Amino acid sequence: MSVEAPYGTWTSPVDARLAAGHAGAPEFIGTVGDEVWWTEPRPDEGGRRTLVRRRADGTTASALPAPWNVRSRVIEYGGTPWAGVPGSEGRGGNGSRDGGGGGPLVVFTDFADQRLHRFEPDSAAGPRPLTPLSPAGGGLRWADPVIVPERDEVWCVLEEFTGDAPTDVRRLLAAVPLDGSAADDRTAVRELGDDGHRFVTGPRISPDGRRVAWIAWDHPRMPWEATALKLADLAEDGTFTAVRTVLGGTAPDTAGGGEPGSQGAPGEWRSQGARGESVVQVEWAPDGSLLAVTDRTGWWNLHRVDPATGRVEELCPRREEFGGALWRIGLRWFAVLPDGRAAVLHGRGGMGLSLLDPGTGEPTAVAGPWTEWSPTLAVRGGRVFGAAASARRSHEVVEVCADTGRTRVVGSPHRDAVDPAHLPEPVVRTFTGPGGREVHAQLYPPRNPGFTAPPGELPPYVVWAHGGPTDRAPVVLDLEIAYFTGRGIGVVEVNYGGSTGYGREYRERLRENWGVVDVEDCAAVARALADDGTADPARLAIRGGSAGGWTVMASLTGPSTAGLYACGTARYPVLDLHGWANGGTHDFESRYLDSLVGPLPGAADRYHDRSPANRADRLVRPFLLLQGLDDAICPPAQCEHLLEAVAGRGVPHAYLSFAGEGHGFRRAETLQAALEAELGLYAQVMGFTAPGVPPLDLTV
Numbered sequence: 131m132s133v134e135a136p137y138g139t140w141t142s143p144v145d146a147r148l149a150a151g152h153a154g155a156p157e158f159i160g161t162v163g164d165e166v167w168w169t170e171p172r173p174d175e176g177g178r179r180t181l182v183r184r185r186a187d188g189t190t191a192s193a194l195p196a197p198w199n200v201r202s203r204v205i206e207y208g209g210t211p212w213a214g215v216p217g218s219e220g221r222g223g224n225g226s227r228d229g230g231g232g233g234p235l236v237v238f239t240d241f242a243d244q245r246l247h248r249f250e251p252d253s254a255a256g257p258r259p260l261t262p263l264s265p266a267g268g269g270l271r272w273a274d275p276v277i278v279p280e281r282d283e284v285w286c287v288l289e290e291f292t293g294d295a296p297t298d299v300r301r302l303l304a305a306v307p308l309d310g311s312a313a314d315d316r317t318a319v320r321e322l323g324d325d326g327h328r329f330v331t332g333p334r335i336s337p338d339g340r341r342v343a344w345i346a347w348d349h350p351r352m353p354w355e356a357t358a359l360k361l362a363d364l365a366e367d368g369t370f371t372a373v374r375t376v377l378g379g380t381a382p383d384t385a386g387g388g389e390p391g392s393q394g395a396p397g398e399w400r401s402q403g404a405r406g407e408s409v410v411q412v413e414w415a416p417d418g419s420l421l422a423v424t425d426r427t428g429w430w431n432l433h434r435v436d437p438a439t440g441r442v443e444e445l446c447p448r449r450e451e452f453g454g455a456l457w458r459i460g461l462r463w464f465a466v467l468p469d470g471r472a473a474v475l476h477g478r479g480g481m482g483l484s485l486l487d488p489g490t491g492e493p494t495a496v497a498g499p500w501t502e503w504s505p506t507l508a509v510r511g512g513r514v515f516g517a518a519a520s521a522r523r524s525h526e527v528v529e530v531c532a533d534t535g536r537t538r539v540v541g542s543p544h545r546d547a548v549d550p551a552h553l554p555e556p557v558v559r560t561f562t563g564p565g566g567r568e569v570h571a572q573l574y575p576p577r578n579p580g581f582t583a584p585p586g587e588l589p590p591y592v593v594w595a596h597g598g599p600t601d602r603a604p605v606v607l608d609l610e611i612a613y614f615t616g617r618g619i620g621v622v623e624v625n626y627g628g629s630t631g632y633g634r635e636y637r638e639r640l641r642e643n644w645g646v647v648d649v650e651d652c653a654a655v656a657r658a659l660a661d662d663g664t665a666d667p668a669r670l671a672i673r674g675g676s677a678g679g680w681t682v683m684a685s686l687t688g689p690s691t692a693g694l695y696a697c698g699t700a701r702y703p704v705l706d707l708h709g710w711a712n713g714g715t716h717d718f719e720s721r722y723l724d725s726l727v728g729p730l731p732g733a734a735d736r737y738h739d740r741s742p743a744n745r746a747d748r749l750v751r752p753f754l755l756l757q758g759l760d761d762a763i764c765p766p767a768q769c770e771h772l773l774e775a776v777a778g779r780g781v782p783h784a785y786l787s788f789a790g791e792g793h794g795f796r797r798a799e800t801l802q803a804a805l806e807a808e809l810g811l812y813a814q815v816m817g818f819t820a821p822g823v824p825p826l827d828l829t830v
């Protein structure tokens with residue numbers, strides 16, 4: 131029997147500690163012979179990511195003890211941090227097992243020093259470094275490795291800082307010897323090509339070992355705007371020759387171009403007009419052709435590319451996405467099976483898994499309880515591995531038999547942390563924004579089997595703005611959402627214009643309109659919920675992290691949303707566009723504002739006028755800022771600038787900073803403190819008592 135109590139005062143078994151302990155998901159799945167390996171979060175161990183090994187007999191264990199943290203910092207967001215080969219393939223530089231043990235050989239990047247390490251888990255020796263430290267700037271960093279046993283090397287992306295500024299950096303493909311000779315000698319690292327492009331992904335070597343493919347792009351384009359699919363021949367000495375562009379490009383096509391993908395001179399720009407073409411993944415098919423995900427049709431679809439002629443063929447024409455934003459190097463939305471079929475992620479909004487026959491172009495959906503698959507697919511023989519979740523299941527490692535379609539969970543199995551009756555039931559909705567445009571969102575109404583609200587009371591709602599902003603909020607089990615809904619506070623995640631998952635036209639709505647379209651779309655959803663009687667119009671709040679934090683503070687200071695929200699919570703936000711664009715962030719996003727707001731100096735007025743730090747006089751609603759002190763993407767200076775501007779103005783606010791945290795909180799104690807502070811803000815502002823939550827000290 132349920133108890134009648136006001137929204138916000140309900141008690142729930144999903145407390146902040148429980149939610150914090152279940153943060154994160156398995157990712158970067160790969161196979162090592164018949165074994166499956168992946169990285170997995172450990173919030174209670176300082177937020178590190180461990181490397182998990184599933185042996186052929188089904189036993190699973192963490193392969194590395196604390197404090198090893200398998201995570202790359204390339205482009206700050208990182209990328210695939212490990213690779214492995216079976217014991218018979220991993221050999222030292224002298225042609226014999228270097229370290230003994232006879233088991234697999236794994237290389238990985240450790241977060242603390244960013245060095246590549248060699249690790250043979252079945253030997254007595256622990257990990258040992260393969261790459262040196264560097265005193266310049268952020269040092270040497272590595273991502274998306276591929277072990278090349280016949281050359282006793284690991285090939286990967288090298289990010290090398292040449293000075294102290296965030297933009298004093300070069301990136302290229304490099305070969306690191308497996309014998310450890312480069313551990314203290316940078317000159318022993320072999321550069322596979324020049325640094326002619328600002329950004330590159332890891333190499334993909336052809337089945338015959340004669341060619342290599344990768345993706346490259348340059349400032350000011352982001353990888354979801356324009357990239358180039360590069361191809362090179364491999365010489366006998368392991369060097370790249372005859373480097374050319376076979377798809378896409380990284381500079382505007384001022385000539386207006388011919389047929390997209392038409393053959394031209396090596397390195398020539400090919401694009402869908404001046405708009406650009408975004409290629410986000412490339413792999414080799416068994417027949418020696420290339421498979422690539424490109425958005426030349428307006429949707430990220432899978433295409434076959436003839437490496438000899440440049441001929442491009444779309445394999446499954448659909449108004450769906452078969453790829454996404456390349457925020458981390460080495461994401462995999464598809465994987466190629468030995469028989470030529472491809473395991474593909476695709477959909478509008480959520481991404482399911484299918485097996486695609488390139489000959490017929492027909493995808494066959496993989497059955498199961500999962501509705502969202504992460505871009506971390508791997509293949510071994512006729513088996514496909516991925517990380518999948520749903521609104522009722524956390525991310526787990528799933529194996530799919532390509533021949534029978536049978537599925538089974540092989541790692542990170544979901545276990546109900548609470549009775550599922552305490553979890554929210556999402557409702558996917560499409561709202562109407564300004565000008566009649568569609569706005570996609572998912573609604574999580576309050577839900578708790580032990581409580582009901584008094585008759586006539588409407589619940590408070592929090593609008594969640596995702597980060598990116600070129601990204602998407604998936605419909606998956608998130609105990610942070612359950613933390614609020616179980617207490618009688620609704621949540622709505624808004625995939626505002628600019629989000630991925632709905633085609634290029636939808637995500638380009640944000641072009642030069644960041645701080646406008648995102649703010650308007652979130653407001654349209656909030657107002658609709660108030661108008662249709664779903665939410666209490668006097669108790670609406672907004673929260674977000676990173677770019678979502680920008681949307682929060684832009685909403686609290688924007689004239690079109692004045693008075694809409696009772697308060698806001700911003701995690702590690704962007705607040706000062708001029709500061710961010712002038713050395714105040716990392717290299718990867720240092721030119722992102724060219725497309726989001728406009729190029730400088732022409733758009734200088736927009737940079738000033740839209741920055742919440744310059745609109746502090748409009749702040750009248752309470753707010754909470756949460757900031758990691760080690761954040762290189764949105765440094766603490768952004769928050770400090772705003773706090774100086776509001777000091778003494780009588781606006782209730784709180785600022786919590788966390789030592790040892792970067793961009794995105796990972797430690798259990800930080801996640802717990804942040805959630806409790808956020809709920810404390812809503813309780814004070816919206817006029818209810820949240821049981822078990824300490825009061826939040828607000829400064830005025």
